[in-house]
Amino acid sequence: MVLFKIAFRNLREHKTKTIIIGTIIAVGIMVLVIGNSVMDTASKGIKQTFWDNYTGHIFIAGSKRGDLTIFGPVRRDSMNNVIPKIPDYFEVKKYLSGLKGVKNICPLAFGNAIVKLSDETGEKDSEDVQTFTMLFGIDPLLYRETFPSNMKILSGNFIRENEEGIMLSKKVADYFKNNLKREIKPGDKLLLTSMNDISGMKIREVTVRGIFEFKEADPMLSMISLIDIDNLRALTGMNVSPVRDIKLTGSEKKLMGNINDEELFGETSVVTSVVKEKGKVSEKSLLNILGSNDEKTTRKSTVDSGAWHFILLKLKNPSKIKNTIAEINSYFDSKGINAKAYDWITGAGMVAQLSANMKYIFNVIVLVIAIVAIIIIMNTIVISVTERISEIGTMRAIGAQKSFVRRMIIIETLMVSLIFGIIGIILGALILVILGSRGIVAPNMFFQILFGGKILHPVLSGSSVVLSLIVVTLIGIIASLYPVAIALRIQPVKAMQRG
Amino acid sequence: MAIVKLENVKKIYPLGKTKVVAVRNISFEIEKGDFISIAGPSGSGKSTILNLIGCIDVPTEGTVEILGKVTSTLSDKEITNLRHEVIGFIFQSFNLIPVLNVYENIEFPLLIGKETIKGREREEWIEFLMEEVGLLKWRKHKPNELSGGQRQRVAIARALVTKPRIVLADEPTANLDSETGEAIIELMKKMNKELETTFIFSTHDPTIVEIADHVIHLRDGQIVENIRKGVSMVKGNVSDRVGGV
Numbered sequence: 144m145v146l147f148k149i150a151f152r153n154l155r156e157h158k159t160k161t162i163i164i165g166t167i168i169a170v171g172i173m174v175l176v177i178g179n180s181v182m183d184t185a186s187k188g189i190k191q192t193f194w195d196n197y198t199g200h201i202f203i204a205g206s207k208r209g210d211l212t213i214f215g216p217v218r219r220d221s222m223n224n225v226i227p228k229i230p231d232y233f234e235v236k237k238y239l240s241g242l243k244g245v246k247n248i249c250p251l252a253f254g255n256a257i258v259k260l261s262d263e264t265g266e267k268d269s270e271d272v273q274t275f276t277m278l279f280g281i282d283p284l285l286y287r288e289t290f291p292s293n294m295k296i297l298s299g300n301f302i303r304e305n306e307e308g309i310m311l312s313k314k315v316a317d318y319f320k321n322n323l324k325r326e327i328k329p330g331d332k333l334l335l336t337s338m339n340d341i342s343g344m345k346i347r348e349v350t351v352r353g354i355f356e357f358k359e360a361d362p363m364l365s366m367i368s369l370i371d372i373d374n375l376r377a378l379t380g381m382n383v384s385p386v387r388d389i390k391l392t393g394s395e396k397k398l399m400g401n402i403n404d405e406e407l408f409g410e411t412s413v414v415t416s417v418v419k420e421k422g423k424v425s426e427k428s429l430l431n432i433l434g435s436n437d438e439k440t441t442r443k444s445t446v447d448s449g450a451w452h453f454i455l456l457k458l459k460n461p462s463k464i465k466n467t468i469a470e471i472n473s474y475f476d477s478k479g480i481n482a483k484a485y486d487w488i489t490g491a492g493m494v495a496q497l498s499a500n501m502k503y504i505f506n507v508i509v510l511v512i513a514i515v516a517i518i519i520i521m522n523t524i525v526i527s528v529t530e531r532i533s534e535i536g537t538m539r540a541i542g543a544q545k546s547f548v549r550r551m552i553i554i555e556t557l558m559v560s561l562i563f564g565i566i567g568i569i570l571g572a573l574i575l576v577i578l579g580s581r582g583i584v585a586p587n588m589f590f591q592i593l594f595g596g597k598i599l600h601p602v603l604s605g606s607s608v609v610l611s612l613i614v615v616t617l618i619g620i621i622a623s624l625y626p627v628a629i630a631l632r633i634q635p636v637k638a639m640q641r642g
Numbered sequence: 643m644a645i646v647k648l649e650n651v652k653k654i655y656p657l658g659k660t661k662v663v664a665v666r667n668i669s670f671e672i673e674k675g676d677f678i679s680i681a682g683p684s685g686s687g688k689s690t691i692l693n694l695i696g697c698i699d700v701p702t703e704g705t706v707e708i709l710g711k712v713t714s715t716l717s718d719k720e721i722t723n724l725r726h727e728v729i730g731f732i733f734q735s736f737n738l739i740p741v742l743n744v745y746e747n748i749e750f751p752l753l754i755g756k757e758t759i760k761g762r763e764r765e766e767w768i769e770f771l772m773e774e775v776g777l778l779k780w781r782k783h784k785p786n787e788l789s790g791g792q793r794q795r796v797a798i799a800r801a802l803v804t805k806p807r808i809v810l811a812d813e814p815t816a817n818l819d820s821e822t823g824e825a826i827i828e829l830m831k832k833m834n835k836e837l838e839t840t841f842i843f844s845t846h847d848p849t850i851v852e853i854a855d856h857v858i859h860l861r862d863g864q865i866v867e868n869i870r871k872g873v874s875m876v877k878g879n880v881s882d883r884v885g886g887v
Contacts, residue, residue, distance in 0.1 A: 539722070635698035
């Protein structure tokens with residue numbers, strides 16, 4: 144008790160020193176609390192958003208490499224460009240359906256395409272207007288079941304079961320609106336052109352079924368359009384279905400020019416070159432241009448070929464994510480299936496990882512600031528100790544053990560750290576209340592990705608408070624180590640020195 | 643039995659590359675209840691001897707025994723306990739803890755070691771001491787609100803609070819005017835009589851020396867005179883004869 148009394152009164156007595164140390168601590172802790180709370184809110188938001196809307200809780204890929212996301216491979220080099228399919232899809236799906244705790248199973252495939260308005264629409268200027276979209280190939284029914292409220296349909300309807308078509312991203316639709324001077328409407332035909340390492344260039348004509356935007360989209364997600372899986376398979380060359388007769392659309396016929404079947408299929412060849420010229424199509428390019436052998440304008444086949452890139456799982460209880468992943472992976476291992484279950488962060492890719500990395504980077508910066516603060520505080524306490532040599536010597540002379548002196552210095556430093564640390568936490572919490580009610584507007588795309596949206600309403604996170612308390616305690620203890628060492632060297636005889 | 647015994651004590655301090663002999667050939671004994679003055683001019687070794695008796699320094703040669711314990715053989719913890727339980731200190735510069743008030747300064751030694759006096763008994767004891775030194779009215783005052791004499795009274799009460807067998811006072815009147823100084827020595831003598839505590843104080847003030855029952859005169863680090871009032875007086879370098887006088 145006497146130690147607390149001495150510590151408190153010493154801090155009060157040496158106001159300037161206490162305020163200098165206290166301000167450093169309070170400001171540092173305030174920044175720590177605000178920064179971590181903002182990032183916690185952002186990552187919590189990103190996590191919930193991705194769970195509910197984009198990745199579910201578990202992401203299964205047909206590879207053990209760990210570099211795949213729902214947006215394709217993390218690195219876009221030639222080796223990683225091909226996204227492997229889930230092997231033994233039906234067997235895997237059957238196993239997952241029987242798994243306790245699984246709420247939804249949503250297969251997914253990913254692709255990219257250049258979009259332009261089909262010539263059949265009669266738009267004269269449409270030739271030159273084209274843009275890029277990322278594509279999620281989906282089973283409409285399973286997708287809506289898994290993510291029932293992740294989007295706002297701005298026009299048209301969601302793709303119906305066994306219907307071909309594309310749900311066009313608002314961003315892509317806006318591009319056409321701005322450059323074509325006409326809105327894209329449901330029923331319009333789009334030409335999608337895709338390139339990939341397996342089958343070169345593929346072109347498909349797809350009907351627009353609706354225009355939508357994801358409710359909480361970041362810049363990456365706003366580039367996503369949803370397409371029926373058959374069209375995506377055709378575009379990405381992942382078909383496994385048997386060869387059937389094809390009926391070409393007008394624009395495809397126009398593109399191909401006057402080529403008869405004999406010329407076309409006289410001999411088979413593997414082709415990867417890109418066709419640029421219309422009407423003068425070489426034999427080699429035709430297979431690519433045709434894309435799928437599947438019938439496509441009206442999707443007759445209701446049989447799933449089983450070619451999917453990913454499976455997304457939603458669980459009844461998200462706290463079981465880790466255990467379920469382990470269970471699924473041990474199943475894959477036991478069956479020798481080359482697939483792996485990952486947590487949602489892997490599936491979410493850059494966005495979630497950026498959020499986690501930013502927190503890491505921020506805390507490294509805070510650590511550096513903390514070290515500087517420790518040095519400043521340590522120096523101030525060292526000065527304080529040297530000013531109190533006679534007092535400490537007196538205490539030792541009249542019977543205080545070294546442990547008493549040690550406790551006295553540590554309590555004093557801890558007291559100032561904790562008092563001002565708590566002030567810092569309170570200030571941080573107050574600022575967060577203001578920021579939470581007003582919202583932080585992301586100034587650029589980077590922050591939009593980081594925030595998981597355009598505006599972030601941060602709330603005080605419990606973990607940031609706990610972290611701050613741990614940090615101030617550590618600052619207090621570490622900053623007192625050297626002053627304690629000095630204080631312990633003070634001999635009782637110092638009390639006798641004339642002062 | 644002597645409660646303090648110094649035998650052939652020599653203390654050398656390093657001073658840069660040279661060594662300074664602070665005291666040598668020091669031998670004497672102090673009995674229980676003595677009121678003894680270590681007198682001598684500046685640099686004669688008074689403080690060194692008080693430091694050795696106060697267990698805040700150890701001799702280079704010879705032995706210092708406090709209640710039969712040879713101080714140089716004790717660990718830091720044991721020696722700290724010995725200081726806490728057996729010895730009270732009064733310093734020339736008072737050395738009060740600036741952030742504690744009169745009552746708290748007096749109470750302080752009771753709070754830093756083994757709790758010997760508790761609760762109400764402790765409170766009554768501190769109040770008794772404050773009354774004895776005449777500071778009852780000043781109990782809530784901080785040291786910087788007191789005069790030099792008052793501060794030294796607080797120091798005396800603090801030195802006595804643990805009921806020590808020995809109180810060491812290093813030039814307790816040096817920072818006081820002569821009247822206050824004499825009053826302080828009178829107070830120490832009063833406490834010496836009432837509590838039967840042995841008081842050992844150093845001074846170079848001849849007026850104050852006269853109040854002591856037992857005076858040890860030092861010069862150049864050696865005893866030149868060891869006088870016990872009303873018993874006998876020995877002059878010269880009496881280091882081989884002290885203790886039995």
